[in-house]
Amino acid sequence: MKKTVFITGVSTGFGKLWTEALLKRGDNVAATSRNAEALADMAEQYKEQLLPITLDVTNRGAVIKAVQQAKNHFGNLDVVINNAGYGVFGAIEEVGEKEIKDVFEANVFGTLWVTQAALPIFREQGRGHIIQLSSVLGIYSIPTLGIxxxxxxxxxGLSEALAGEVKDLGIHVTMIEPNGYTTEFGGSSAIYGNGIPAYDQVKSKLGEIEGVSPEDYGNPEATVPVILDLIDNPQPPLRLFFGKIGFKKAQKVYAEKMQTWKTWNHVSEAAQG
Incomplete structure (x- = not known):
């Protein structure tokens, strides 16, 4: 069945790949980018199926208008993919106030605004699927990527709570948690903090962390059939790792967390009163 999909951040990476795949199989796509001219070639090829929208996801008013525009243009809305966002590299002390606020505006508030804009439409329809681009780094932390x-x-956190709020309204929520992929995540779209020599040793050991080496990175093309299957699944999961690293690493990390909680549980219980 043909789907209508609203997807953010489509100029490069996953967003571009997934948009092209959706259009090729006949779906309708409202595709957003800070510069919709980047979609000119696709727009020419898929005139009836593609609605290109210039959008800054940090502008809540513009987001609401864009999501409603997509609904009005195609007549319905089946899936929202919150893909827009970027990486910030640097130790906590190295990243400036503006850089921190800007990335929260894009990665968190942008995701939130699109989600809030789609919910009234999905509630009225009695169906819908919200797909959030999280990360394995939403499950565990790596030094110098703390922001x-x-x-x-x-x-x-917000997506897990959302899933509980809308589960009886016919609305599904899925968090995609990719490991590293050969996209532009660490390239032109990334922001780097101002280096402080005290953290040079920590940075020099990053290559020893599982999943950080380039040979651990996934092939973005391999995600295409998976995202299409996810969109088509009538009972999609709340969480889904993309790649081979996340599950193995999460098992180790959460085993360590459980052991720490167990070891200190007598202190925790004493704090109950």
Whole structure:
């Protein structure tokens, strides 16, 4: 069955790949980017199926208008994919106030505004699927990526709560948690903090962390059939790792967390009163 999908951040990476795949199989796509001219070639090829929209997801009013525009243009809305966002690299002390606020505006508030804009439409329809681009770094943290970690931990928290709020309204929520992929995540779209020599040793050891080495990165093309299957699934999962690293790493990380909680549980219980 043909789907109508609203997707953010489509100029590069996953967003571009997924938009092209959706259009090729005949779906309708409202595709947003800060510069919709980047979609000119696709718009020419898929005139009836593609609605390109210039959008800054940090502008809540513009987001509400864009989501409603997509609904009015195609007549319905089946899926929203919150893909827009970018990475920030640097130790916590190295990243400036503006850079921190800006990435929260894009990765957290942008996701939130699109989600809030879609919910009234989905509630009225009695159906819908919200797909949030989280990360394995919304499950566990890596030194020098703490600010990015914080944004994705926030997305995980709000999305988990959202799933409980809308489960009886016919609305599904899925958090996609990719490991590293050969996209532009660490390239032109990324922000880097001002280096402080005290953290050079920590940075020099990053390559020893599982999932950080380039050979651990996934092929973005491999996500295409998976995202299409996810969109078509009538009972999609709340969480879904993309790649081979997330599940293995999460098992280790959560085993360590459980052991710490167990070891200190007598102190925790004493704090109950």
């Amino acid at each position: 990015y970690n914080a944004t994705k931990f926030a997305v995980e």
